Amino acid sequence: MKLMMGLCMVGIVLQLFGSPSAANPFLGDWDTPFGVPPFDKIELEHYTPAFEEGMLRHKQQIAAIVAEESPPTFANTVEALERSGEMLDRVASVFFAMKSSMNNERMEVIAKDVAPKLSQHGDEILLNEPLFRRIEALWAKRDQLDLEPEQRRLLDETRKRFVRGGANLPADKKERLKAINKTLALLSLSFAEHVLKEENRFELVIGDRADLAGLPEGVIAAAEEAAAERGHEGKWVFTLHKPSMIPFLQYSQRRDLREKIYKAYLERGNHGDELDNKQILAEMAALRVERARLLGYPTHAAFVLEEAMAKEPAKVYELLRKLWTPALERAKAEAAEMQRMIDEEGGRFRLQSWDWWYYAEKVKKARYDLDEEMLRPYFKLENVLDGAFGLATRLYGLKFEKRPEIPGYHKDVTVFEVKEADGRHLGVLYVDYFPRPSKRGGAWMGEFREQRRIDDRDVRPVIYNVGNFSKPAADKPSLLSFDEVETLFHEFGHALHGLLSECTYQSLAGTNVARDFVELPSQIMENWASAPEMLKIYARHYQTGEPMPDALIEKIENARHFNQGFATTEYLAASFLDMDWHTLADVRPDVDVLDFERQSMQRIGLLDPVAPRYRSPYFQHIFAGGYSSGYYSYIWAEVLDADAFEAFREKGDLLDGTTAEAFRRNILARGNTEEPMELYKRFRGREPRIEPLLKRRGLE
Template sequence: MIPPKIRTTFKAITILVVLLLASCNPKKEKETVTAKTEIEKSENILLKEWTGPYGGTPAFDKMNITDIKSALEKGMELNLIEIEKIANNPEAPTFENTTVAMEKAGAELERVYTYYGILSSNMSSAEFREIQKEMAPKLSEFNSKISQNKKLFQRIKTVYENSQKTPLETDQQRVVDLNYKSFAMNGAELDEEKKKRYAEINKELSGLYTTFSNNILADEEGYVIYLTKEQLSGLSEPLVKSYAKAAKDKGQEGQYAITNTRSSMDPFLTYSDERDLREKVWKNYYSRGDNGDDKDNNEIIAKILKLRKERVGLLGYENYADWRLQDRMAKKPENAMQLMNAVWPAAIARVKEEVADMQSIANSNGDNITIEPWDYRYYAEKVRKKKYDLDSDEVKQYLQLDKLTEAMFFVAGELFNFKFTPVKEGTVAVFHEDVKVWEVNDKTSGEHIGLWYLDPFARTGKRSGAWATTYRSHTTFNGKETVLASNNSNFVKPAPGEPVLVSWDDATTFFHEFGHALHFFASEVRYPTLDGGVRDYTEFQSQLLERWLSTDKVIDNYLVHYKTGEPIPKELVAKIKKSSTFNQGFGTTEYLASAIMDMKLHMADPTNIDVDTFEKETLAELNMPKELVMRHRTPHFGHVFSGEGYATAYYGYMWADVLTADAAEAFAEAPDGFYDKEVAKKLVKYLFAPRNAIDPAEAYRKFRGRDAKIEALMKDRGFPISK
């Protein structure tokens, strides 16, 4: 792990991105000046300071893959010089000359990271993946040069120990504590022989992570199903047009393409009447990384698990989960498992009820089938119509992406006092024509907060899913830095002139990721290290924002029919709310299966592990319903195996959802509900603005006056509450 300040600002990306081995031998401070002069004269745009309005912005329009290697090398060279200067400072270690100096280090490198992140997640190509593969082990070596710098750690440790005797200001103390613990957790106190092995393991892991993620992307790009007009039964007109455009973009005009991504697969499985095609689409998607070919990830996962266990063993830990969770809210894997085990029985019991309902409809239709995983979404939709007279496709007619964006801006204005204004095209550089940019200001004072970038559509070379990230985070310790935040989705791009219509689930995800962006914009921290977060807490703020999608002010003003402009009918809204716990068995079970699998894999002995067998046996032990699968099967579980951000941390979504459900009740009980100004002030003050400057448990208690309770989550999902 890269120390807090040195780590990439590309926070949400699941691929572990660390940087390059420098060939320099840092000696004197003047080398920094020389190197920076070289940068000023350099033609490499990736290294240069960002210019233009809004405090400067990345030159995405001038970004070139051929510049990436040299930019990384030079950025590393500068960074290592800075680190060596801090480590060899003859003065006694202090917060200013050690901690603050580290917070300032690596500015050039962080600019390069921004471009690297875009090329990795939004604009990947075969050429870039080769560079990524080549660089991975070198990047890891560079990381070890910092984390294993003996003199640097001794200074960090001295500052930490002194702060225990003479405490610093609260946020400074938090930076010092996090810095010290990060180095200690990553082998800084090992002997030289163990340090060497630790670095070797990290180097090997970095290559495996890159290969794993590129294999998934290759399987997403390599499997496409083309349909004819005769195979479109059940699909809506907007969806058909989207599939037609996808085919045209791939040079198959006149056909209809189902690409191997969730945004393309999910609606097809929900609406298509062609069962054999549903099965084919389902198998393509859920077999990513598990096809027994050169893109198969099973052996890679086995190697990753062995190396992770060996690495934490050097530090004295029994397993990876024990090591990883020590600085999370859960503290230890047993606590995370306790939460998941408390919910699991209710989830699979609900699945049994859902399957019975679906089978009944299939039988009454004379379909003569037994419900299989590729049938679940299709028949669940029919159950929804029968039980609640609710047609998801009808709901989609009122969920336009543009109007949902406006709704999010409205919520941000009500809760955070933010105003979003479109930036004139051409004012700010973007990396693709689909990307749009808005300026964010304080509604009252007009103060500039930052810019919000939106990259909404799926494309070749873009990783699947939805995520949020920052290109620049808020800090004030070295002059105020404004925020450059981005949301990234994979909606199917519509035909020209057609609106983007999304499902209620996709609309919820859209609000969720915007919650991350608001967390970035609301930051009031001084130091970069504090702009990070605790993994099983940072999802809480974004999950909480999902609740505003179903508030009356959003529904009444922003959910309008895409053709007529008529507001969504009250009776349809009533059906949506009445069905709020519908299909919670499916949603909770597919998620929890992945989260439990993540934890069990990292608590098991990986010596002779067969990943496919382990997955099957674990699911059997859990009594996993045969009618559905894990949300992320192990061979394509990118959260966990294309980096370490979510390794033994996928449970964090549920941990955070306990907080979410409990916090939502605070709003529901307030005089003005979800738009209550007093509760909103506390929300911003204690849960958004501090970022990681306050211990998460303490921050939540300040907001709620107590710890969160699981009862609210069970109630939300319509599950029975244990007494």
């Protein structure tokens, strides 16, 4: 039935457009620099026929593998499977990147149509019995095949993917698994769409300038521009996008308005209307448990973590609890200090979650003579990006060349060619840093094309970094907060992981590693973002070009542990919530989501003025972003990155070339060609220690 549908779709394309490759860029070769997507030619109507044709071609390739008359070999089965589906990968990589960055109603319609088809297509491959028999036959004699280490890894990972995808299940359970996967694909899409629409529909409109008391002029100017864009001329608008909301929470003297905007943020997906996510996430949690049990695992977390460094839920909880106690004590001390300030000012109220940013900023100013607005003039976006690029040059010899002739998918996108020190082409990097209504919140990295080798030809990657940073104002360039600076370096670290990959097989290359290992290359970059040695290089005043004064750098150093209790507890609380949802052995689809969340937070004793970084109804990482049972990964990887960065400190040079080369060779270049702990030990000479992390966060 699916095959006939695909043939019909191709027939329609031919009737409407003649030669499909002439009309639809996805159906032919891309005659563009470095084979990048031809965004100036791609239209919305191209996606559906391209998906159908891509799935059809992929099915034909799978059928050819199964029909192979000669006995299975690594080349005619595992390698052939690895090379299959290239066109489908190409259209999917572009479509889902655009779905996150350039979403609209037509994209949503296409996504809801194609998501269940893609789910079914993937299941038909993983549950293809003749194909699995060929893989299993090879795996059974794996020790006699004389495979190279990367070939052996691919065989092991391929076989594991089939088993975990249900290949050993009886027929009736395979059908149920297909239905679960199809439903989960649609629910995940709806969850993300609801959050985006919630964020876009809220606006805090201020008509009286007196209500802007305490806000810096740059924040006011940005709000005035936002108001004009939304049809509120002569007023000021604040939204739930972080560059708008966070400065408002930090500086607004109107406590009632801080409460209004922060409650709107906390209540996303929780209004009992058409955008409510509680029923969706409850159904997802229930289906995930059912799927795990079908596959022989007690919980969804047990299923997911089998593929992670942590291996089991108990190890995750062990790390979270080890950090929770000192972090909570520090957060209590921070809250007490803020409450004293409130009392001294005659506030006559208890500290609440919408007060935290405001009083944290006041305490930081009083204790360290430092606030966010003192730093912004030194963090012009272009200078920060140059700093990240310059760091990659110093560590790895890379060169970055702007390529304005390569079309982006939006006017805010800038494209760079990345080269080795000797001028060899390494890859392409797109950067897209400003918020817009069509873009989901947060920041991320992805690939339009992943690195691989085909017939001794090294196919280089095409990478993108996306963010939601402070936009330029009429009279000022984009000036970043320090948090945004660290985020830019973080996502650039992911980009380097993709760009510096040196693997043979795409499924093992770049960032295709364990979820709790993938954040090591990104988070280690944040260390350099705040290092005094680097600040002196890239932090320059946007008007004068003068470097950041030593006195200001010293203040940043003195304040580096400030508010770490809050930052750690809000993150850990969300990690506990993720694990609590996914260690359930049984979930009713009508579970009371808010009551479950309350109980989860009560068990760990979360402070009232601290909300988890993400509440369940808008926790996209775990219900729409691939991090279910994996949000802990950031802190797990922080153990690794803090310990890895110590290797540079031990050399007495944060830019030590020998250490950088070892990190590139053993971590960044190797992808998933070996177990991550083995790669780490090869770089560091031992397993990681937790002490550098505790020291960094001031939790000793």
